[in-house]
Amino acid sequence: LSDSSEADSKKKKVVVLGTGWAGINFLKTLKNPSYDVQVISPRNYFVFTPLLPSVTCGTLEPRSIVEPVRNIVRKKNVNIHYWEAECFKIDAENKKVYCRSNIAGNLNEKEEIDVDYDYLVIAIGAPANTFNIPGVAENCHFLKEMEDAQKIRRTVIDCFERASLPNLSDDERKRILHFVVVGGGPTGVEFSAGLHDYVKEDLVRLYPKVKEAVKITLLEATDHILNMFDKRITAFAEEKFQRDGIDVKTGAMVVKVSDKEILVKNGGGTSTMPYGMVVWATGIGTRPIITEFMKQIGQGNRRALLTDEWLRVEGCDGIYALGDCATINQRRVMEDILAIFRKADKDKSGTLTVKEFQEVIDDIRERYPQVALYLKNKHMRTLVDLLKDSKGDAVKGSVEVNLEEFKSALSQVDSQMKNLPPTAQVAAQQGTYLADCFNRMEKCERNPEGPLRFRCEGRHRFHPFRYKHLGQFAPLGGEQTAAQLPGDWVSIGHSTQWLWYSVYASNDVEVGTALKMSNQPPEKINILVCPEVKT
Ligand code: FAD
Ligand code: NAD
The missing domain is CATH 3.50.50.100 (FAD/NAD(P)-binding domain)
Structure with missing residues (x-):
């Protein structure tokens, strides 16, 4: 073996399945050259899905909203190989994936490839859901x-x-x-x-x-x-x-x-x-390979693979799942939140003063912004408002919050929070988060200091994944778009359409073409939004 191939053979093998929002953002963010990465996907390009409806009507050409995978990987200093193939089986016990080549869209059963991994990143998205409705x-x-x-x-x-x-x-x-x-x-x-x-x-x-x-x-x-x-x-x-x-x-x-x-x-x-x-267009279902894999690892019949907040597939070693094919186990999130409460309850009375409770809420906001986002519960709202008014010290601990009340508030938050939505925003942030963890993996292994675990002794090497909701757009035709931004801000109208274009045009993909399609570009882009409906 030459020096370089010997060095290569020592590299940890990372296999990435899928070249959608999650997989591509993982690859774009990965910069640690100490991995040998194999990307497997039947699609040798990334599709900017928010602009896909524009292709159906000819407003945009397909080439304007795609980015070739090979273009992305050639710019990297990491060893990345791409195979145009589809994975049909994951063998978690032997750390292997089995794939079939997919050149020109023809799945060729004879051309099977099996690939070993140390780390597997499953980012294969989800198919349209037919609910098995006849026809x-x-x-x-x-x-x-x-x-x-x-x-x-x-x-x-x-x-x-x-x-x-x-x-x-x-x-x-x-x-x-x-x-x-x-x-x-x-x-x-x-x-x-x-x-x-x-x-x-x-x-x-x-x-x-x-x-x-x-x-x-x-x-x-x-x-x-x-x-x-x-x-x-x-x-x-x-x-x-x-x-x-x-x-x-x-x-x-x-x-x-x-x-x-x-x-x-x-x-x-x-x-x-x-x-x-x-x-x-009735939402998404589950790919057969994911259904099969969930059976194999004892996750039963679910829509998506269950992971912890570090995106690790529960019950597996070295396997991560992200994007539409995965879901974070919210039960554990709720357990962690209760653990935060119990930890703050130093005298074990089951009751916290307002000041202590404020710290708990701050901790929850810090660790689980998505919980804060869905905090619609009246009880919690009242308390949070009270805390805001009192700034924590005026009340001087005269109000107490007990664990049972808190649990019932949480159970309502739980049912409203459901899972993170299967969106490009979530998938992209998860891809970036995981690659960041991979970039720091060796360093963290040498200095295993991280946030304290809530459930057991020791520390985590990385912060859990935290979703940052940046808002959602809904184009409604006639150059009008509705936007719902964090903090319940809503904007609807022509200016919002331009906000939508500008957000998408600022992405790496050449979606700037979307801007060229209008005959009359505005003199200025009005990105003013307010909690009122603007038309
Ligand atoms: P995908 O992007 O679906 O990528 C999955 C990848 O896995 C693909 O490359 C696929 O070829 C590959 N793959 C599939 N099977 C296999 C296999 N067996 N082996 C290997 N690879 C495989 N979200 C928003 O946040 N904002 C929007 O405005 C928005 N607009 C949308 C508009 C439309 C029309 C649609 C359909 C979706 C929209 N979404 C939007 C949702 C968003 O596109 C998805 O949530 C996002 O694509 C999920 O990313 P992903 O990486 O998990 O999966
Ligand atoms: P969805 O799950 O958001 O909506 C599907 C709708 O179909 C639901 O309202 C449901 O009640 C309805 N439905 C289900 N079965 C039906 C039936 N048999 N008959 C009639 N109606 C039925 O699905 P989607 O719009 O495909 O979106 C999928 C995901 O992608 C969502 O998470 C969404 O947020 C995301 N997405 C976001 C954007 C955006 O932000 N602009 C655009 C597209 C998709």
């Missing part, structure tokens, strides 16, 4: 991958061409030009808005004879669209869609899709709805 997989379009967006774009045009053929009945023409979107989450809403603009601004000019037959319907099973957003945004979106003529049907649960009709359960009954194209 969905066969008849619907999805909007998850670049291929999906390109297929939708072709199908929309095909529908207009087909509807323009002679000898069609009016009913048949209307059916063909009926575009149905299932799921009123951000994907379904954004796509409906984009499709509406595309039809109104471009297609009706190209196909004037059929314009009266076009209809867009958005079906949502619950009472409102954009449920995870502030009520003001939901109301604005519903009103805007009504003005635009997008037919929003809430309380409408799709239960079956055949080749030309959708069966919808609405209230007590069911009805059928003829369609020309359906886009299914």
Whole structure:
């Protein structure tokens, strides 16, 4: 062995599965050259998913929102190899992953690769969820991958061409030009808005004879669209869609899709709805390899792999999971929070003074900002407000908080907090966090000093992962976007659209192209936001 290959053979082997938000941010942040990294993913490019709906309507070209993986890895001083392949089995006991090559999208069963690892980073995302509803997989379009967006774009045009053929009945023409979107989450809403603009601004000019037959319907099973957003945004979106003529049907649960009709359960009954194209956007499910792996390691039948707050897969050695395929075990978070309370309760009376309790809250805010984010509980709110007013010393410990009250407050926080949302923001921050840990791994092993453990003796080498919520955007069409920023700040309107562009244009990907698409760039970008709805 030459000196360099001997040195290479001593390097710890890191295998990264996936080149989405989590995997790519891990690779971009990793700078410690003491690893030998193998990246395995069927996609040799990164997709900037927030702009994927724009590809369905031709506002953006696919190349504007992708970044080749090889471009990213060639710039690194870390030894990184990329294989265009798909992992089909993880063997945690023997620290091996089994993969099949995927050149030109053809999974070739003969070309199997098995790769050893010391550390495995699972970042393979999640597929669209069909809930096994009959006919969905066969008849619907999805909007998850670049291929999906390109297929939708072709199908929309095909529908207009087909509807323009002679000898069609009016009913048949209307059916063909009926575009149905299932799921009123951000994907379904954004796509409906984009499709509406595309039809109104471009297609009706190209196909004037059929314009009266076009209809867009958005079906949502619950009472409102954009449920995870502030009520003001939901109301604005519903009103805007009504003005635009997008037919929003809430309380409408799709239960079956055949080749030309959708069966919808609405209230007590069911009805059928003829369609020309359906886009299914009802959230995400689980990849079969993750389901298999969870069985193997005794995690049962869950949607996502359970990790601790250091993103380590529970019950495994050297395996990390991040992004949409993973979820942090909130039960343990709650246990830790209770442990913070118990630690502050020095006399073991089960009761804390306000001052002590304030320290507990500060500690929780520091360790778990996402808990603070979801602190909607009245009891906690009152206490926190009280503490803010008193600044901790005016009350002089006259108010006491007992453990039972605190537990009941937590249980409500727990149910509202649920898990971190499966978003690009979470995935990207997790990728960056984990690579930072890897960058410091050796140093930390030499000096194993870190934050004290709550549950047992000793110290952690790294801080747990802390999510920082930077806000969420929902483009609503007509150059209008709604933004919900931390602290319940809401902004809706044209200026928010430019805020949205500027946030995305500031990313590494060449999404600056998004800025070029408008004919009239604004003289200045107004990023003023306030807790009032601005239109
Ligand atoms: P992904 O980005 O899905 O990446 C998974 C990677 O794993 C891919 O490279 C895939 O090819 C690879 N892979 C799959 N199977 C295997 C396998 N067996 N072996 C190896 N590799 C595999 N979030 C936001 O925060 N803001 C937004 O505005 C936003 N807009 C969105 C718009 C759309 C249309 C969609 C669909 C999603 C949007 N999201 C948004 C959500 C966001 O895209 C996801 O949360 C994010 O992509 C999750 O990142 P990830 O790395 O976990 O998975
Ligand atoms: P989602 O889970 O957010 O919403 C899916 C919607 O479909 C829900 O409202 C649900 O009630 C509805 N639904 C489920 N089954 C149905 C059925 N059979 N019939 C009718 N309606 C049904 O899914 P999404 O919009 O695909 O988003 C997935 C994730 O990606 C979320 O975490 C989201 O925050 C994130 N995302 C964010 C943005 C953004 O920030 N702009 C954009 C897209 C996606």
